[in-house]
Amino acid sequence: MADFVQLVNGLGDKDPKTYFEGFFTRSVFKDYQIDESAEKDARQAIKTMFTSSKDLFDRVDLAFDRDPLCLEAFFVYFMLSEDIFVQQRFEAYYEHLSDYGDLSSYQKHCFLTILAFYCDFLMDLHNFTRAIKVQRQVIRLSGELSKGDVNRLSFMYSVIEEADDFYRLYLDSEFDAYDYILLTVTLLKHEDTLRAREVLLDMMEHIEYASYLDHMWDLDEKDEKQKQFIDTVDELYDTICSVPDFYSFAGMVQEETL
Numbered sequence: 001m002a003d004f005v006q007l008v009n010g011l012g013d014k015d016p017k018t019y020f021e022g023f024f025t026r027s028v029f030k031d032y033q034i035d036e037s038a039e040k041d042a043r044q045a046i047k048t049m050f051t052s053s054k055d056l057f058d059r060v061d062l063a064f065d066r067d068p069l070c071l072e073a074f075f076v077y078f079m080l081s082e083d084i085f086v087q088q089r090f091e092a093y094y095e096h097l098s099d100y101g102d103l104s105s106y107q108k109h110c111f112l113t114i115l116a117f118y119c120d121f122l123m124d125l126h127n128f129t130r131a132i133k134v135q136r137q138v139i140r141l142s143g144e145l146s147k148g149d150v151n152r153l154s155f156m157y158s159v160i161e162e163a164d165d166f167y168r169l170y171l172d173s174e175f176d177a178y179d180y181i182l183l184t185v186t187l188l189k190h191e192d193t194l195r196a197r198e199v200l201l202d203m204m205e206h207i208e209y210a211s212y213l214d215h216m217w218d219l220d221e222k223d224e225k226q227k228q229f230i231d232t233v234d235e236l237y238d239t240i241c242s243v244p245d246f247y248s249f250a251g252m253v254q255e256e257t258l
Helices: 004-009 016-023 040-051 056-066 071-080 083-094 097-102 105-124 128-142 147-159 163-172 177-189 193-206 210-218 224-235 237-241 246-256
Strands: none
Touching: 004 071, 016 056, 016 071, 040 056, 040 071, 040 105, 056 071, 071 083, 071 105, 083 105, 097 128, 105 128, 128 147, 147 163, 147 177, 163 177, 163 193, 177 193, 177 224, 177 237, 177 246, 193 210, 193 246, 210 224, 210 246, 224 237, 237 246
């Protein structure tokens, strides 16, 4: 049974127009799962995307006329339109932040999903300052701070080397190894060894195998948990190398725990 998540994940490296033309068909719609909380207009907009005989962009226009927050229509527009038009549509949504409280539960879900895509869009453009602002709005509106939200903010703060906001995120959130390492590197770039030491000590207390940072070769890749930690460090290798003495600093901090 298909749904919006499958629509997004199924695109992969396929040609978007060809993919959408094969997905938005009457036969797929028969088994397409629509959220139970979706109202009549939302359902009609989704149905239009699958059953209209018009071309894709005409279907998108018709669906938006029914429901401006139709995720299916939005995703097609997002993938097939030029960046300047995508940016304008995102900004049009963003200007309605103050209306969020008046939306239904399903509309709120759609609105937050679109803002999450906006953040991804801005990150792809390397507009991290704006992306952080949008991500913060998503967190504020949802009232939640998920692991994915924290990872995303950690990445963006590290890219722009924003140490103070990153440290505040650390104080207010639960970090994983990915977040801890990025914050430590960011603090060391600012020569803030005091806070970097604090963060690493906390990491070694709460993250299993963090004490192996300066001798990763002693970990066993055949063990699933150890390999997960190894993979995280490997993923961040280029970032870590931006601070050549990171591993020696980690070793020095580790000695304090012995």
